[in-house]
Amino acid sequence: MAHRTLTILEIDFRLTEGVLVPRSAADPWLDGRPPHLPCGPGDLPEVCLLPGDPARVDRAAAVLDDFRVLGQNREFRVGVGRRGEVEVGVCSTGIGGPSTEIALVELARLGVRTVLRTGGMGALSARIAPGDLCVVTEAVREGGAASWYADPEVRALSSPEVRTALAATADRAGERAHGITVLSCDSYYVGEGRPVPGLEDRAARRFAQVEALGVDAMDMECETVLAVGAAVGLRVGGLLVAHASRATDSWLEDYEPAQLRMLRVAADAAARLSSEGQR
Numbered sequence: 021m022a023h024r025t026l027t028i029l030e031i032d033f034r035l036t037e038g039v040l041v042p043r044s045a046a047d048p049w050l051d052g053r054p055p056h057l058p059c060g061p062g063d064l065p066e067v068c069l070l071p072g073d074p075a076r077v078d079r080a081a082a083v084l085d086d087f088r089v090l091g092q093n094r095e096f097r098v099g100v101g102r103r104g105e106v107e108v109g110v111c112s113t114g115i116g117g118p119s120t121e122i123a124l125v126e127l128a129r130l131g132v133r134t135v136l137r138t139g140g141m142g143a144l145s146a147r148i149a150p151g152d153l154c155v156v157t158e159a160v161r162e163g164g165a166a167s168w169y170a171d172p173e174v175r176a177l178s179s180p181e182v183r184t185a186l187a188a189t190a191d192r193a194g195e196r197a198h199g200i201t202v203l204s205c206d207s208y209y210v211g212e213g214r215p216v217p218g219l220e221d222r223a224a225r226r227f228a229q230v231e232a233l234g235v236d237a238m239d240m241e242c243e244t245v246l247a248v249g250a251a252v253g254l255r256v257g258g259l260l261v262a263h264a265s266r267a268t269d270s271w272l273e274d275y276e277p278a279q280l281r282m283l284r285v286a287a288d289a290a291a292r293l294s295s296e297g298q299r
């Protein structure tokens with residue numbers, strides 16, 4: 021519908037029932053297209069995978085048939101493919117709460133109904149080794165973008181049917197996926213207790229604080245996906261892969277195969293959830 025948009029004196033107008041209407045600043049969608057995600061009405065299926073990293077959108081081509089990229093704007097790269105007979109979307113969220121919030125709100129308005137974060141994490145629990153898959157039960161909330169959508173005492177939980185689909189699909193693929201609680205934080209370095217020159221003590225205090233919480237892992241988007249997604253009416257869940265273990269101070273250098281295992285399980289779960297929705 022972009023052909024119906026006119027730009028006059030650098031202001032975008034849309035033609036609505038024969039009348040030219042300028043783009044609203046309060047609600048800056050134009051002809052059903054959002055201001056950030058590079059897609060429009062009818063482009064996306066009802067289930068969407070949400071990696072943080074835009075490069076993981078292209079990796080999804082290895083697990084989805086007829087995969088095509090719809091476009092990229094900023095950190096938001098969007099593609100669509102098929103797992104079996106079922107269409108599955110993939111949209112990168114970028115790093116952290118603010119860009120993830122934007123993706124969720126725009127996806128919900130574009131008609132997506134179920135979202136699965138497919139991301140990396142740092143394991144805190146010694147039972148989780150680098151490369152292990154984990155199904156998220158809950159994200160511990162540390163504020164940020166999600167606090168505008170759900171009060172701090174509201175728990176950020178995955179939807180039971182999404183969690184069940186991910187666990188069952190992982191099991192069928194022969195993966196021993198851990199059920200985990202993840203702490204989501206909008207800071208990768210000091211916030212995740214990593215030393216920064218001159219801030220080593222602060223980072224060490226933070227890491228001790230994180231360890232005392234007793235969570236299984238840390239990432240930067242699960243809270244937003246679960247809390248904002250639920251607030252805007254989506255079914256939500258997350259399948260994570262341990263890129264690193266903070267318990268053993270180990271890092272998975274050959275990360276690609278682990279990401280593909282995660283994407284394959286997530287794509288199967290997405291197809292399962294989508295066909296359940298159609299019954």
Ligand SMILES: O=P(O)(O)O[C@H]1O[C@H](CO)[C@@H](O)[C@H]1O
Pocket residue numbers: 071072073114115116138139140141208239240241
């Ligand atoms: O693996 P992705 O989904 O990119 O996410 C993880 O990687 C980034 C940090 O390197 C953060 O966004 C973290 O949550």
Ligand SMILES: O=c1cc[nH]c(=O)[nH]1
Pocket residue numbers: 140141142143208212238239240263264
């Ligand atoms: O240690 C890690 C690894 C991936 N993602 C994170 O947020 N932390």
